[in-house]
Every structure is written in structure tokens, then in C-alpha cells.
Amino acid sequence: MNLDFSDEQKQLRDQVRRFLAEKCPPETVRAVLEGSERYDKPLYAGLAEMGLLGAAIPEEYGGVGLGHLELCVVAEELGRVLAPVPVSSSIYLAAEFLMQAGSDSQKAEWLPKLASGEAIGTFALVEGQGRASPDKIMVRESNGKLSGTKTPVADGCDADFAVVAARDEEGGISLYLVALDDGSVVREELQTIDPTRGQARITFTNTPAERLGPSGDGWHIASQVMDRAAILMAFEQLGGADRTMEMARDYALERMAFGRPIGSFQAIKHMLADMYVSATLARSNCYYGAWALGASPAEMPIAAATARVSATTAFQHCSKNNIQVHGGMGFTWAFDCHLYYRRSNALALALGSLSTWESELIERMGARNAETAA
């Protein structure tokens, strides 16, 4: 039995934490929130330089070839500091799509650039309101060209290419690699609840596209890759949940009211204990996810949904109660509470909302039960 990270992985975590403490203080996040840049370029370059973007990318494609457990470690640290960089789009999604379904030449073309940070990739799936499903996909492929609109696309204004789910000529869903610098692509930046991570509306008009993976297999591949990304995203959420719990704890120790630290009031203390409970449940579920990601494809569907539901719940719970513990100060622009509140609610929707993953989890448990019974 070993449901823990190794000593080397823990050293990596310490190293990443020190790096981020220096390169990604809250001012860095605020600069993106308030400024014109959609992500922090020096930070992204620094992550690439340390080999962190390529942690799970094989060496032959310019990565470090460590593994996904190491990437989980990195994700948790990025989540703790709200790193305003396109790692989830480019690494958890685009790189995973290439590694899972890309041809040798597609991998050779893009993976080294993703690992070095020279290029950014993203995944374009949804087309507006509501829960994503195959029959809602209206972007069409015809003769190797795409037309239609995807929105929102995370990091869509900054990505060099996107993996796009589109309806192919046979009416099935296929995936396409699309260079976003093509003149036919129109990208508009969206106003969102969390400006520290960019979102875009992308319109394709006869845009050249190259198929990724087998024809008609798009939804299946996407759902497998999203499971993998969900575990990495869950680690980001876990990092955020832990950090907001600590912020609330620190404030409860320091803030005096009625002549005593507010953390001595049970109303506050119990709220913090409940935050600890959700963060602890999320951590244990995330470790289960990490194990599946590294070692058990059969367990992936349930592990991914479990980690995702638990981490989403924990981060939302902790970030909203962090504001509550801070009282009025927690609602000021100057305090960092809202940065985490924004991120927790944005991450809860990325890759599909909480209710979507809840439904997936139970459907998958039902499928496994039926299998076991058969």
C-alpha cells in the first residue's frame, strides 16, 4: 500500500513551491487581472525552463519524461498561487490530445514546442450555453476545412493551435488540429468572472484543419483526454482549496474582535474545521485519481470523476468561506480572497460543470456495477 507521493516527488513540490513563491506572488496574478496581458509570460517561460511544462512529455518529444504524478505535483502548486498561465489548456489538454491520439508527425511538430513554451495549444469543444454533448456540435468540417464558432475557448486568444471537435462529413464527431494564426480565424476576447485566465470566442470560416486521431472517434478521445485533464485540474483545485483554508486560518488567528482572536469563536472555528474536512476528502480523492492516471486506465473513468467532483466541491466551499471568515475585508478588491473565489468558480466550469461530472460519476459507477454483475 502506497497512496502517497515519493520523496523525489515531494522534493519536486518543494522546488516548485519555492520557484512560485518568488515568481508568482499575488502581485503577478493582479497584474494579469488588472492589466492588458492575458497571462504572465515570464512566469510561463520560467516554468518551461525548469522543465515543468514538459514533465509528462516524453524526452523524444522534447519533454523531461518524468510522468503524470509529477505533473499532479506541479498542478497543485500552480493552483495554490493561482498561476495566471495557460498550463491547463496547453499541457493538460493539447499535449494530452497529441500524446493520446496524435500521429508521429503531429507529435513531432507540436509537443517539443508545447514543452518549451514556444507554442501554446488549447481545446475547443463547447459552442455556447449548456452541457456539452455530441449533438450540440455545429462546427463542421468539409474538405479539410472548418466553419463555425466555438465559445468559450480557454486561452483561445493566446493559443497557436487548437484541437477542435467538429462534425465531419459523415456526420460523426472528429477532432482537428487547427493553426489559429490563419487569416480565416476570428478571435474575440471574452469578459469573464475570472480575467486571470483568458477565454475567447473563435470563429472559423473555411479554416484549414488536419484530423487528429481516427475519423468519427472524436467524442470518445475527447472524453478520455478530459478525464486525464480532470485529474490534473482537480490538483489545481486542491491547491486552491488548501491555500484558501490557510488564508482563512491565518486571518482567524490574527484578527481580533470582542477582545479575542475570531478563531476562538466556535462559529468561525467550526467553519474552518469543515473547510479542513472538504480539503482533506479532496486530497484523498485526488491521490486516488493520481494513482489511476499513472497506473490504471481501467479505473480512470471513476477516479477522474471522483477527484473532479470532490475537488470542485472543496475549492468552492473553501473559497467562499474564506471570504466569510474575512468579513467585509474579504469583499474588498485589495484583499486576495476574491482572486481565489473567481478562480474556484471558473475552474468549477472548465471541462464541464459540477453537475455534469456528478452525473458522469454515477453513470460510470452504474456501468461498472453492471459489468461486475454480468
Added chain:
Amino acid sequence: MDFEDTPEEAAFRKEVRAWIDANAPKHLEDELRRANFGSNAVESEDPIAAAKAWQKKKFDAGWACLHWPKEYGGAARTPIERVIWGQEEGPYAALGGLFTIGHGMCGPTVMAWASEEQKRELLPPLASGEEVWCQLFSEPAGGSDLAGLRTRAVKADDGSGDWIINGQKIWTSGAQNSDWGLLITRTDPTVPKHKGLTMFFLSMKTPGVKVVPIKQANGASGFNEVYFTDVRIPDAQRLGAVGQGWEVSLTTLMNERLSIGSGMSTGFPELFRFCMEAEIDGKPAVEDSAVRSKLAQFAVRQSGLKYTGMRAITALSKGETPGPENSIGKLVAGATLQDLAIYALDLQGQAGVQWDETSPQNGRFQSILMRSPATRIEGGSDEILRNIIGERVLGLPGDIRVDKNVPFKDIPTSGTRKS
């Protein structure tokens, strides 16, 4: 990361599995698996005799009290071996409920505080299950505020050194089946409350001890009141110094927190099975999106507890002490049990009110509904557990105590409070 045993663990598991397979009371297996929450593990035969027989069998083969030293009837096994034993014992572990308090709490306290002679006399029959112990701590006036207890122990005035006990305990699990009790008393009401306590052990057959079962809100009687009327016990049955009782009691309470790895049930697998079978508008309930959301939240609490336990086992396997994360166990399991039972009845519709053998799963969810309020109180209420997490894990300051440094006799009580 992996869920594999080390070679040593695998060898131990194999040995345990073979022994259990050859020796467990298999005729009780189905009944033990089906047993409803809050009722006896076994109904088809005397549950006390069945529990004692299984314990004695384990003891004779060297599988009792795995964590105790051999000279006191234990097996001197490592914590990870104890965990593996528990996993392999499976449904038969339910027979051990009679001994949970004795083995987990009273035994370790006797081990830490009694004389060598007493330990050699008292502990082996406790390990073998021939004698059952209970813990006489809670009182009508002192539950969460345990140190507020009022049962008095006074030195006899005949120079014998004996103590005379008067007072009342409550919520004593298994007192009616116990041979011995671990008893905390107040010996000095003129000092602050934690300082005037003294710990004893006594035979439950001592004259003046009277056990009265409590009829609980769910109709069952697992707990008791225990009355002490001029009960005389020798000074040799004192554990620790006079006035040291609070410190002695902490040995017991710390041991309660060490019993990890077992993983409390939340009832989720049963609810999931029910939702596969129950229907909403002609379709399985499990296909309904609102049901799915509810189930998913129960599912991640259940798996979060399971994998939190596995993280603790990981630490034990490496020979390390588990972290504080295990303190969430009962807090999460208790609330989940109750919420889940309420939801299961909701899905049964108006018929959910019915509680008999024709109810789904033999009335399991109705049983959980009626027993789970106690789970949220016994062994530390939800509120005390949140205080413990807040103060010991997160480092928050303690509540301001108005009874601190006040002589016990001057502390206001519900009875003395002026309106």
C-alpha cells in the same frame, strides 16, 4: 503509488486469510453481512456467546489484541499487521463490538497505569474475551464537558484506605455485559475541575453498583445508566495518583483516536444498490439527474474516507505515524449516514414511512435514520470533533473558559443557575 502489499505484508495476509477461512463461524456470515445498523450483529443465537466464542478462538491461536505485548495476552504485531487482520476479518469483525471499548480503551489505560501484578491478572482475560470491560466516564452533568463529572469518591473514615463511591454514570456502552469498569471520579471538589479527578477500576459485581438500560430514541438499548450507592473499593484499584485522573483518562481518549484504518461505513454502497433498483417515472432512479447529483456527493465522501484511510495505512506501512487527516472520519461518516438515510426514505416516497422487513433492504435505511443521531454524538459530538480539528490540527485558540481556575464546587450548573 500502488495498492499492493509488501512481500512481508502479503505473506502475513496469506497466513491470516488461511486461518480465518479455516476457523471463522461461517454459519453466521450471511447474518453478519445483513445486520442492520444499530441492532445486534447476530439474532439467530446469543450474540454475547457468539462474540466470546470467536474472541476465544482468536486468542487461543494468537490472533487476539494484535497490538498488545504478548505477556498481557496480545500478539505484539505491528500496526500495519493489525490493519491487514482487520481487512481480512471482514464481516466477522462485527462480532468484536462487545470488546471495542475494552481492547481499544480500557486495556491500554490499565497497561499504562496499573501495577505489573494487576496487568498480568486483568489483561489476559480481557484479551481472550472471557471478561468484558466498560468505560464509566460520561455523566448526566458531564458529556462533552467530561471533566465536569460529579460522581464522588471519598476515603472511608475507618482507616482502611478504601474509597466509597456515590453517583451516577450514563451512556455506558455494554455495561450490562461487563465484568469490569474503568471509573473516573471526583475526589476533590475544592480545586479546579481537571485537578480533582481520580481514576479507578472495579468489578461490576461490586455491591452497590446498579446497571439500568436506557431505552433509546430508536427503541433499542445499547447504552446504560450505572448507579453507585456507597460502593466500597480498595485503594489498590486506583490508577494513577489521587488527583491525576484527568491525565489517566487522556490515555484512554488518545487510544480511541489511534484506532484507525478500519474505515467507518457511510451506507453508500447500499444506497447505490437501492437506486439501481428503485424507479422514478418508470426508469431506474440512478438515471435521474437530481438523484445522480445527490449520489455523487455521497460517493465522494465515501471514497474520500476510504482513501484517507489508505493514506494512513501507507504511513503505517512505512513505519510512520499517520497524520491528523484521520480525525475527519467519524465527523464525515456520522453526518453522511444520517443525510443518506433521509434521502433513501425520500426516494421511497410516502411508503418510506414504513419500517419493517418488507421495507427495501429489510428496513436498513429506516434503521440508519433512527440510529444515526447517536453516531453524531457518541465518542465526541460533531461539535467537539470540530473543536479538536480547529484547535489541534489548525492551531486555533481554545474557547474562553469561564470555569478555568475556579474551584469545582463554585462552578455554576444547570441546577444552581439563577434565572
